[in-house]
Amino acid sequence: MKKFTLLATVSAVLIAAPAMVPTLAHAAPASVAAASSRTPAKLQYAGVLTFSPDGVLFVGDNVSGAVFAYPMGEGVAPAAAPPLEMDGIDDRIAAMLKASKSSIHINGMAVHPITHDVYLAVAFGAGRPAVVKVSPAGALSQVDLARAKPTSWSIPDAPTPDEHFRDRTGDWPVPAGDKYRQKAMTPMRSMTIVDMKFHNGELFVAGISNEEFSSTLRRVSYPFDGQSSSTAVRIYHVAHERYETRAPIRAMQFATIDGEDTLVAAYTCSPIVLIPTAQLKDGAKVTGRTVGDMGNGQPLSLVSVLFNGQPSLFATNAGHGPRMIPISGLQKAVAYLPDNSPHGGVGDWRPEYPLGPVGKSLMFVGSSLFADKLDDKFLVSVTRDANSGSLNLEAVPMFPLPIKLDQIWAEFDFPGRGPGQQ
Template sequence: MSIRNGRFGVMLAALLAISLGSATSYAASGLSPGPVELQSLGPMTFATSGVLIIGDPKAAAVYAIATEDKQVDGDLQNSLPKDLRGQLAAAIGAEADALEIGDMAVNPETGNVTFSVKANNRCGLVRMNRDGQFQKINLDKIDHGRKQLPNPPADKISGEGRRKRNLRDQSITDVAYFDGKVIVSGLSAGDSPSAVVEFPFPFADNTIVSNVEIFHAAHGRVEDAAIQTFVPLNIDGEPSLLAGFTCTPLVNFPIGKLDGGEKVRGKTVAELGNRNRPIDMIVYEKEGVTHLLLSNTARGVMKVSTEKIDDGPGLTEPVRGGGTAGQPFEKIESLVDVTQMDKLSDTQGIALIGKPGDAPQLKIFDLP
């Protein structure tokens, strides 16, 4: 064999090893090739090795999808699109006017951004690389896993008047990957609907469903509405879940107590103002302190320090008149009309900005 053919053989063997290694890796994660048909746009987050965790509320299911996301050279700050909706629509072959943007998630291993989108009654995924190039993620045949949630609300309209709605749409309100596990918030069927679901990744059968409730100081009563958004983090060394609810209590749940036993009442650590719904949260470190950044429908973006956030008994008395109480916060005036956001690096975040009807824009910002 010539030297040239020998080199070719070595290269071919290396490529095969890489390919087989990738396939073995995804197989070890419980992923297998096949189509993914998303029924609805739900929350997303990344696990490891480019695996995207995405909730599908309509199906009451969570998918793990091997996105094959690779590191790309580029400066995203100087590559942000002027027409985000148009670029996303072009990637999936749709008209911009027909496109709906769902969630946005940054792969922390590559810095690339994945969007969930919907057009012509079909849901899909599009990746924006750091060089500003957009790429459709082909869901027709992709390594993935699927986890069906137990006991979701029925997929039907219920209630009367202003309370008329399909509770299935809240079967999944947020997802996170933490310490090798997937955590899901949302509603379940039954008399105590607000739930936190935990299961390992790779997906397995040992699912823990915990029903939760809170003292809503703005309303002066105990409630079991759905968590709207949350972040898992360690508070004073204890794994915890900080959750935001409509109208806008911030509540701490020790993850160790979410064991599937009795209903868990979280500690209300702050009331952040009424007539508002929290949209998204990110957590980050700055100058040795862990901070929470919270976007809202009506009260802008808030920065909340977690320092001493678990001290004391929490809020136990009513907070009237739309007032705020508990853990102090700072409103970030430079971030307005934020609908989605994620941490881009240890020092920067990226936000999807725009009022309903406006052209959506992306903004990269320094973590405050």
């Protein structure tokens, strides 16, 4: 499932039900200290998911332009169970929701920090929202969102449904122009919320606003009390050879870098950027420090893990396999600016890329669409299987490699000596 498919799902909901979407003025002020009074009463789209440490599930709704908070309870740590392995997760969800498989779109994933239940944000049918819970033992259930007594926070400066992207027909030889035109008709509102993380008692929301300087990072206090802040974020994009203010953060995490609490952000084509959280003040315009570039592609997930005992970030990307980025490499990292960056255009084939302390590429069979930490030993991934094409929910080892040996054929599959045998 591609990110464009997810955006198209939002687009379909917006077009099919324009009356359901709050109309927000383009002239919203830079400050968003006061939450919008147009607080939606009901979830209209289940998108990005994240949890607080005590089990509050946050659901991003790009149709409403809001975040919903659902207390799931702290729960208890599960008994030992085999690593999660569910082939055809979209088939199983379709059967449970009594919907066609073709109408199922998984838009987000998060793991409950205590129970290790996996939560999936789903659109089904004509774009109806649902959140599906998968237990460590593999049992599926639909979360009763109404019973969870949610609270919500509305984004006052979200793009309106009639704002669209540029038609890029002719920028590249493929695909045909009608697909670029279809992409351009996607409402920019679909990127109001691109990623969310709960950190030190606050919800951080990356996405775009309705301003010309649209790349925005919002901080929201929880429980929602009307207090929030909005910071416009600029970066120097090494591969694009320009400062950028429009494209949003695609994935983010937090780490202590050079003694400061720091947001680590990944952008499309694919810079790694550091932004001290102390700079994220309401109404500010900040420039993140670009310290590396993973190469062409679109980041999907950044997951904080211990890899071989070292704090690291597991980074997945729609354009290539995952990388493991050691936090130690980001300490004292050089910032890339126009005067010290390679020049000559975009291209993974160029010897300069990957650039900077962006870790190592890891073997991963298939394409990980969403990833999160399942427990201290395993990651969990929504994976497009490289052999069958099926959509699977699977646990993979955090170390030494996030792979499953049933998916590749090697010397050790033949009769005779196995690994470690001479």
